[in-house]
Structures are given as structure tokens and as C-alpha cells.
Amino acid sequence: xxxxxxxxxxxxxxxxxxxxxxxxxxxxxxxxxxxNEAVVRAISLKKNEPEWMTEWRLEAFRHWETMVEPxxxxxxxxxxxxxxxxxxxxxxxKPKYDSLDxxxxxxxxxxxxxxxxxxxxxxxxxxxxxxxxxxTSVATTFKKTLAEKGIIFCSISEAIKEHPELVQxxxxxxxxxxxxxxxxxxxxxxxxxxFCYIPKGVRCPMELSTYFRINxxxxxxxxxxxxxxxxxxxxxxxxGCTAPSRDENQLHAAVVELIALxxxxxxxxxxxxxxxxxxxxxxxxxxxxxxxxxCENRAKISWTQVETGSAITWKYPSCVLKGDDSIGEFYxxxxxxxxxxxxxxxxxxxxxxxxxxxxISKGISAGQSxxxxxxxxxxxxxxxxxxxxxxxxxxxxGNRCGAHTFPYIEAKNKTAQIEHEATTxxxxxxxxxxxxxxxxxTEKAIALIVNGFSKExxxxxxxEFAVEAQKLLEISLEGSVx
Amino acid sequence: MELKExxxxxxxxxxxxxxxxxxxxxxxxxxxKNFESNGFPSKKDEEWKYTSLNPLLxxxxxxFSKKENSVEFKDVKKYFLHEIDSYKxxxxxxxxxxxxxxxxxxxxxxxxxxxxxSKPKYKMVMDRFYNQATDKNESLTSLNTAFATEGAYxxxxxxxxxxxPIQIIHFSTGQESALMLFPRNLIVVxxxxxxxxxxxxxxxxxxxxxTNAVTEIFANKRAIVDYYxxxxxxxxxxxxxxxxxSQKQDSNCAVHTFSFGGKMTRNNLNFYQxxxxxxxxxxGITLVGDKQHVDHHTLVAxxxxxxxxxxxxxxxxxxxxxxxxxxxxxxxxxxxxxNAYQQNNNLLTGDKATINTKPQxxxxxxxxxxxxxxxxxxxxxxxLFYLRARGIPEKEAKALLMxxxxxxxxxxxxxxxxxxxxxxxIANKIGVKLGFDI
Numbered sequence: 015x016x017x018x019x020x021x022x023x024x025x026x027x028x029x030x031x032x033x034x035x036x037x038x039x040x041x042x043x044x045x046x047x048x049x050n051e052a053v054v055r056a057i058s059l060k061k062n063e064p065e066w067m068t069e070w071r072l073e074a075f076r077h078w079e080t081m082v083e084p085x086x087x088x089x090x091x092x093x094x095x096x097x098x099x100x101x102x103x104x105x106x107x108k109p110k111y112d113s114l115d116x117x118x119x120x121x122x123x124x125x126x127x128x129x130x131x132x133x134x135x136x137x138x139x140x141x142x143x144x145x146x147x148x149x150t151s152v153a154t155t156f157k158k159t160l161a162e163k164g165i166i167f168c169s170i171s172e173a174i175k176e177h178p179e180l181v182q183x184x185x186x187x188x189x190x191x192x193x194x195x196x197x198x199x200x201x202x203x204x205x206x207x208x209f210c211y212i213p214k215g216v217r218c219p220m221e222l223s224t225y226f227r228i229n230x231x232x233x234x235x236x237x238x239x240x241x242x243x244x245x246x247x248x249x250x251x252x253x254g255c256t257a258p259s260r261d262e263n264q265l266h267a268a269v270v271e272l273i274a275l276x277x278x279x280x281x282x283x284x285x286x287x288x289x290x291x292x293x294x295x296x297x298x299x300x301x302x303x304x305x306x307x308x309c310e311n312r313a314k315i316s317w318t319q320v321e322t323g324s325a326i327t328w329k330y331p332s333c334v335l336k337g338d339d340s341i342g343e344f345y346x347x348x349x350x351x352x353x354x355x356x357x358x359x360x361x362x363x364x365x366x367x368x369x370x371x372x373x374i375s376k377g378i379s380a381g382q383s384x385x386x387x388x389x390x391x392x393x394x395x396x397x398x399x400x401x402x403x404x405x406x407x408x409x410x411x412g413n414r415c416g417a418h419t420f421p422y423i424e425a426k427n428k429t430a431q432i433e434h435e436a437t438t439x440x441x442x443x444x445x446x447x448x449x450x451x452x453x454x455x456t457e458k459a460i461a462l463i464v465n466g467f468s469k470e471x472x473x474x475x476x477x478e479f480a481v482e483a484q485k486l487l488e489i490s491l492e493g494s495v496x
Numbered sequence: 497m498e499l500k501e502x503x504x505x506x507x508x509x510x511x512x513x514x515x516x517x518x519x520x521x522x523x524x525x526x527x528x529k530n531f532e533s534n535g536f537p538s539k540k541d542e543e544w545k546y547t548s549l550n551p552l553l554x555x556x557x558x559x560f561s562k563k564e565n566s567v568e569f570k571d572v573k574k575y576f577l578h579e580i581d582s583y584k585x586x587x588x589x590x591x592x593x594x595x596x597x598x599x600x601x602x603x604x605x606x607x608x609x610x611x612x613x614s615k616p617k618y619k620m621v622m623d624r625f626y627n628q629a630t631d632k633n634e635s636l637t638s639l640n641t642a643f644a645t646e647g648a649y650x651x652x653x654x655x656x657x658x659x660x661p662i663q664i665i666h667f668s669t670g671q672e673s674a675l676m677l678f679p680r681n682l683i684v685v686x687x688x689x690x691x692x693x694x695x696x697x698x699x700x701x702x703x704x705x706x707t708n709a710v711t712e713i714f715a716n717k718r719a720i721v722d723y724y725x726x727x728x729x730x731x732x733x734x735x736x737x738x739x740x741x742s743q744k745q746d747s748n749c750a751v752h753t754f755s756f757g758g759k760m761t762r763n764n765l766n767f768y769q770x771x772x773x774x775x776x777x778x779x780g781i782t783l784v785g786d787k788q789h790v791d792h793h794t795l796v797a798x799x800x801x802x803x804x805x806x807x808x809x810x811x812x813x814x815x816x817x818x819x820x821x822x823x824x825x826x827x828x829x830x831x832x833x834x835n836a837y838q839q840n841n842n843l844l845t846g847d848k849a850t851i852n853t854k855p856q857x858x859x860x861x862x863x864x865x866x867x868x869x870x871x872x873x874x875x876x877x878x879x880l881f882y883l884r885a886r887g888i889p890e891k892e893a894k895a896l897l898m899x900x901x902x903x904x905x906x907x908x909x910x911x912x913x914x915x916x917x918x919x920x921x922i923a924n925k926i927g928v929k930l931g932f933d934i
């Protein structure tokens with residue numbers, strides 16, 4: 015341990031195997047591969063959905079058939095064959111449990127290995143977890159505490175049945191079902207996801223959290239999340255993902271819609287660590303996600319993401335700042351290694367007066383990966399006094415990876431104030447030297463620098479999540495993060 | 497008939513009646529083929545996302561001027577930088593005007609592309625350089641390559657420091673109808689040579705003119721090139737200007753673009769660094785109003801290690817004008833120790849002015865220092881108050897601040913007369929008399 019060089023770190027990064035690659039054997043109820051109107055109807059039927067929902071799905075499906083996959087992103091991959099994917103998979107035993115003891119022990123064991131001990135969280139952290147395994151919600155905790163406050167936190171299929179008025183009013187309003195190729199696909203076939211409604215003036219007493227996992231081989235995961243914060247309410251929502259190793263590429267096309275009504279605030283945090291493919295670039299998850307939030311007057315939406323997994327990432331959590339004085343924030347760390355490719359960023363659409371947005375994006379590329387930031391800041395003609403600050407920093411490790419920046423800035427109002435800055439660098443030899451000089455060994459020094467580089471974003475994660483985030487960062491950049 | 501079809505038809509006539517050797521004929525026919533397959537770019541092309549050529553394509557431009565036009569020196573004197581002695585290459589509607597020009601063959605060539613293309617003694621240089629730096633897939637460059645016959649040919653041999661600046665001025669009279677021009681400049685600068693060039697496109701009558709210009713610059717080892725583009729044309733004129741610069745080891749090239757006039761101006765400025773320790777500088781001031789549209793697309797390709805590039809573009813957009821800035825920096829994986837800097841600052845002063853900017857970095861090497869910054873904002877209210885508190889009227893105070901905003905770029909200009917000229921144009925544009933001379 016006398017000398018730990020960047021070269022060694024690089025080697026370690028390359029050889030580091032995906033630590034969470036295991037597969038839970040639970041009997042699943044899976045549709046045969048293929049997608050047509052009958053499959054869409056069957057999904058809807060399977061979920062006992064009302065007629066309007068079936069129609070909604072079919073409309074999305076018919077439009078999806080006319081669309082082509084987008085190719086503008088700075089990623090290269092073999093396109094998924096949409097007819098070879100099974101569009102529904104659900105664990106067979108699906109009774110609603112009252113306590114965790116009733117849950118399949120194997121499932122619980124899976125979560126333990128992921129470091130998500132439900133019972134521990136229940137006892138210690140006060141986090142209500144709506145666990146999504148493949149596509150069906152199997153356990154929901156803390157429901158009673160939330161119910162007392164009038165907060166609805168359940169699976170989206172339950173919400174369609176129990177709260178159709180809310181779902182009908184808001185579903186597809188932020189991400190229209192025809193928005194883009196993957197959003198349309200998701201709208202047609204989404205199997206489950208989470209629904210959250212915070213009533214007027216309520217401050218959600220705990221962090222809401224969902225864990226998504228892709229489990230069954232060959233099934234695409236199509237999550238749909240809808241979070242509605244009514245006037246003056248506050249909610250912090252956490253989403254974390256890990257997936258088992260798979261050789262064939264798995265498709266994930268989720269849609270997340272956030273609606274922050276007047277004076278409401280939504281904080282949405284994601285940690286994503288899906289299987290990135292092995293070190294020769296084989297396998298890995300395709301992550302094509304549409305996330306968007308709508309801010310009414312004085313509302314605030316804050317996205318925080320730590321992206322360490324997936325072979326291909328195509329993800330742009332966005333804010334539509336429709337109301338006056340609304341605020342949008344985006345904090346992101348994207349780590350790519352081996353043959354991973356990420357094209358991620360955000361869109362800040364300023365429509366209302368005095369709207370403000372902040373973008374902090376940190377990209378770390380190692381191995382032969384490609385890491386792109388792609389962002390749009392748009393100031394509409396009526397958005398008086400709009401303010402934006404963007405900062406995109408990239409850290410390169412080795413000369414076989416790439417870091418790219420594609421910021422689009424469009425201002426149509428003369429009162430707009432926009433600042434954008436981007437830097438690209440490597441870990442400086444002088445920085446390491448400085449640390450060495452003060453008795454900090456090279457390994458620790460690299461850890462310190464990477465940590466410092468990401469700190470601005472890590473700080474934005476809720477306390478309960480920061481531990482997990484750091485754990486996931488470690489897997490991608492083990493040896494550097496002490 | 498669509499403009500594209502008419503151009504293709506014109507090319508057949510042009511090819512028939514123009515004498516050219518096989519090498520040039522080959523280059524031209526390749527180029528027209530590329531234009532034929534790609535056509536005019538549309539807003540669907542990423543490179544033309546914010547600039548539409550559609551309004552221009554509706555104008556019935558002709559490619560050939562019907563008669564020779566002449567102008568009197570006194571009418572056009574103001575467009576020259578006449579305070580200083582210089583070499584001059586003047587073209588009227590694409591035709592060389594020997595009367596207004598001042599060329600030389602003594603120790604260097606400052607002459608015409610047409611003669612360089614036709615005379616055997618230049619054949620070696622032409623084969624080696626002509627159309628070698630251009631992007632062969634770029635449709636509008638190809639269009640120029642197909643039709644271009646005239647422009648400046650400048651060849652500065654090893655070690656020569658050109659004693660006075662060279663002015664290249666393209667006048668268009670467009671007296672009879674709407675005219676499309678294809679000026680083409682080729683500039684070869686030898687080892688240790690040093691040259692300063694000023695380029696201007698100017699229309700004299702309010703008939704629509706579309707200039708699609710291409711300039712190729714080859715800077716050999718340790719060469720120094722200073723290039724100034726003054727774009728202050730009439731509101732009827734549109735300009736699409738492509739500049740391709742290939743730089744060898746230790747060379748230093750700077751291009752300054754001053755965009756004030758014209759209906760639509762599009763600058764494609766491309767730097768290719770082909771040797772170590774190369775320095776590239778790209779600077780620009782844009783000051784437009786009404787419905788003017790100015791689009792700056794820059795590309796710096798860092799292909800070799802230890803090079804530097806420096807970009808600074810300042811834009812002031814008034815009324816309903818629109819501005820586009822797309823700066824692309826590509827660092828190849830061989831190009832370690834690159835230092836690339838890019839800065840784009842914009843002031844929006846008009847209620848309906850729009851600015852679209854996209855500073856883009858594509859980096860494949862790890863030991864580099866690359867940064868870009870971009871701002872959009874207004875004049876500082878406190879600074880404005882400070883000036884007004886000292887009795888400076890609002891309009892003048894604003895003008896002073898705008899001038900100061902642009903001054904970072906202006907101060908890098910090495911020819912004093914250009915500085916004075918630009919200051920006057922700025923003062924004129926803002927409609928004030930700046931109470932000082934520089």
C-alpha cells in the first residue's frame with residue numbers, strides 16, 4: 015500500500031466486477047414476448063383497469079407505432095428488438111402483506127444483500143418503502159402514518175382503481191403520451207409504478223422511497239411514477255435502483271411526472287446502479303427515461319441524481335417553470351466506466367416571471383466510456399427576470415474515455431440572466447502532490463479529490479440516502495472513494 | 497424552378513463555357529455532385545437548427561452578372577481603410593477591378609485566384625493547397641467550390657513579413673437583379689512569414705445579394721496570420737462565410753469577426769491544428785438590430801498535443817434581432833496538454849431579441865484544460881446609475897457600457913485604424929457620439 019497510482023486505480027476500475035449481480039428465483043407470471051394491441055389490452059385487463067385507462071394506453075400505443083427511435087443522442091448501441099420483449103412480468107404470489115414477516119423470505123434476503131433492510135429502515139430511518147420488484151408492488155409500509163396526514167402513497171395501479179379522479183386529472187399532463195418514442199411506449203405498456211399525492215399544506219413527515227429492480231430475464235421494465243404536491247405541500251421522494259447481471263441487454267423505459275402546485279415543493283432523488291455490462295462491454299441495461307416536473311406559482315422542484323449504472327443512459331430530468339417565481343434545480347453525478355455510455359442532462363423551460371433555475375452536473379468518465387452532458391435552458395418571451403446558473407464539470411480518467419458537453423441556451427427575453435460554465439480536467443498531479451506532501455497517501459488523495467468533485471451534488475441528497483449513494487459510487491469508482 | 501435546380505442547370509452552362517484543367521474540373525464536378533445530393537441545409541440539420549435559409553431561397557438569385565459594372569473610387573472610398581497604405585484586391589460583382597486594386601508579384605504573390613488557377617506556374621501550389629482544407633461534405637462549401645472562379649490568391653514565402661496589410665474587398669452592385677456570389681480566397685503563408693489581412697463584403701445598391709464565400713488559409717511553421725472580417729453590409733445583403741484554417745507547428749492564427757450589418761450573416765470558422773504548439777485565436781463582436789440575424793459557428797479541432805485555442809465572442813442584440821453562437825471544441829485523444837478556452841457573452845437589449853447559444857465540448861484526451869463560459873444578461877444597473885449620477889445622459893451611458901463590453905475583443909486588434917473604424921461603426925449603430933477617440 016506504499017504507492018497507489020492513478021494507473022492502478024484505473025486497472026482496479028476496469029477489473030471491478032458488478033458486486034450486486036445476483037438473481038432472485040421467484041416464480042413469475044410472464045407474458046410471451048411481443049407487442050400489439052392485444053398485449054396492451056391484456057396488460058390493462060390483468061391489472062383490472064377501468065375502460066378509460068385501456069383507451070388511454072391504446073391511444074399511446076397507436077401513436078407509438080408511427081414513431082421512430084430518436085438517434086440524436088451521443089450514444090451508440092444495438093437497438094432493442096421491441097417484439098422480442100415480454101411486456102408484463104409479475105411475481106406470482108401477490109397477496110398484500112400486513113407485516114414484513116409474511117413476505118417471501120427470499121425476496122427479503124435480496125433486499126438485505128442490497129443493503130436495503132426493510133425492517134431496519136422501518137425501525138430506524140422512518141422511511142416508508144414501496145417496494146417494486148419487477149412490476150408489481152408487493153409491500154408497502156408506513157401507509158397508516160401517511161394516511162393520517164391524508165397522504166396517498168401507493169402503487170399506480172392501485173391509484174387507478176382507488177383514486178381515478180386524481181390519476182385522470184394529472185396522468186400524462188407533464189409528459190404527454192405522445193411526447194417521445196419511449197414515453198409513448200411506456201404509456202402503452204407500463205405495468206406498475208408509484209403514485210403519491212400530498213394534500214394542501216401538508217409537509218410529508220418522512221422521505222418517501224421506492225426501489226426498482228429489474229429481475230426477470232428478458233422483461234423490459236416500464237415504470238410509471240406520478241407525484242402530485244398540492245398547494246403549499248412538501249415531499250421528498252427517493253428512488254434507488256440495482257439490477258442483477260444479465261447478458262442480453264435489458265430495456266428500461268420509465269416515465270416520471272411531478273406536479274408541484276402553487277407554493278409546493280418536490281425533492282426527487284435518484285440513485286441508479288443498474289447492471290452496466292461487464293468490462294468487455296457485453297450486456298447491461300438500456301435506460302431510456304423521461305422525467306419531467308411542472309411548477310406552478312412559487313413552486314419548487316429539485317432533481318438530484320447519482321447515475322453509476324446502465325450500459326446506455328438517456329435521461330433528462332426536466333422542469334417546466336410555468337408559474338411565476340417558481341424554481342427548478344438539477345444536481346447530477348454521472349459516472350461511466352468500461353464501455354458505458356451516458357447522455358444525460360436537464361431541460362429548464364422558463365415560462366413564468368421571476369423564475370430561477372440551477373444546474374450542477376458532474377461527469378466522471380473512466381475506462382472506454384463516453385459521458386455526455388446535454389442540457390437546454392430556454393427563456394420564453396414572457397419570462398421576465400428569469401435567472402439561470404449552470405455548471406458542468408467533467409473529470410477524465412485515462413485517455414480512452416470521452417467527456418462531451420452539449421448545452422443549448424435559448425433566450426427570448428431581454429431581462430434574462432444566464433450564466434453557463436463548463437470545465438474538463440483530470441486529477442491534477444499537483445493536487446495529488448499537495449496531499450502527499452501533507453502525509454496523505456495517494457489512494458486517499460484520489461478519494462479526497464473525487465469526493466470533493468462530487469460533494470456539491472452529494473450534499474443535496476437527503477441524509478437517509480447519502481449512505482446508499484456513497485455505496486453505489488464506490489462500486490463504480492472503488493479504490494478512489496475512501 | 498427551385499434555386500437548387502436553377503443552380504444545377506447553371507452549372508452545366510458554366511462548365512461548358514469555362515476553360516479549366518482536369519484537376520480543377522475534377523474538384524468542381526465532385527463538389528457539384530455533393531451539393532446535388534445534399535442540397536441546401538434545413539432547420540432539421542443540427543448545424544442549422546437556429547438559422548433558416550428558407551427566406552433566402554425564395555429570392556430569384558442569378559449566378560452570373562450580365563454586364564461588367566464599374567464604380568468610381570470616390571463612391572466607394574469610405575469602404576476602404578484608406579488612412580493607411582495597403583495592398584488591395586477589389587472585386588466588383590465577382591469580377592476583378594484592376595483600377596481599384598494594388599497587387600504585387602515582388603517577393604510574394606498577392607494577386608488573383610483566377611490567374612493562379614489558369615497559369616501553369618501556379619499548378620504545383622494549386623494541386624497542393626486548393627480545396628484541401630475544406631470540409632468536402634459541407635453542402636454550401638461545395639456549392640462555392642463548384643462555381644468559384646475568382647478571389648484573392650495570396651502566397652507569402654518563407655520568412656517574409658508583409659510590410660503593409662492586405663485588403664480584400666468584394667463589392668456587389670446587383671444593378672440588374674438579385675445576385676449570388678461565390679468569392680474564393682486561398683492564402684498560403686510560409687514558414688516564419690507574417691501577414692495581416694482585412695476582408696470586407698459590401699453591396700452598393702439595395703438589391704438582394706447572397707454571398708457564399710470560402711476562404712482557405714494554410715499557415716506553415718511559425719507563421720503568424722492576423723485576419724479581420726468586417727461585416728457591415730446593407731440590410732438587403734446576406735452572407736454565408738466559410739473559413740478553413742490549417743495550422744502547422746508553432747503557427748499563430750487569429751481571426752476577428754465584426755458583424756454589424758446584413759440581413760442574414762452566417763460565419764463558419766474552422767481551425768484545424770496539425771502541429772504541436774499551435775495557437776488559434778477566434779474573436780468576435782456582434783452588434784445588430786432590426787430583424788438582423790447573425791450566426792457564428794466555430795470549430796477548433798485539436799488534433800495535436802500542446803496546442804492552445806482561445807475564443808471570445810461578444811454579442812449585443814437589439815430590437816427583434818436574433819443571434820446564434822455554436823462553438824465546438826474537439827480534442828482528439830492524441831491532443832494531450834491542450835488548453836482550450838471559450839467565452840461567449842451576450843447582451844439582449846431588444847424586447848424581442850433572441851439569442852441561441854450552444855458552446856460545445858467534445859473531449860477524448862484526459863490531460864487537458866478545457867473550459868467554456870457563456871452568459872446572457874443586461875447592462876449593470878448600478879454601473880448605469882453611476883454614470884448617470886455624473887451627468888451622462890442615459891443613451892450615452894448605455895453606449896459607454898456597451899462599448900466597454902465589446903472592448904475586450906476590440907483591444908486585441910493590432911491595427912489601430914481598424915480599431916478606430918470599428919469604434920465609429922459601434923457609435924453609429926448605437927446612435928451616439930462617443931466622446932473619445934482611441
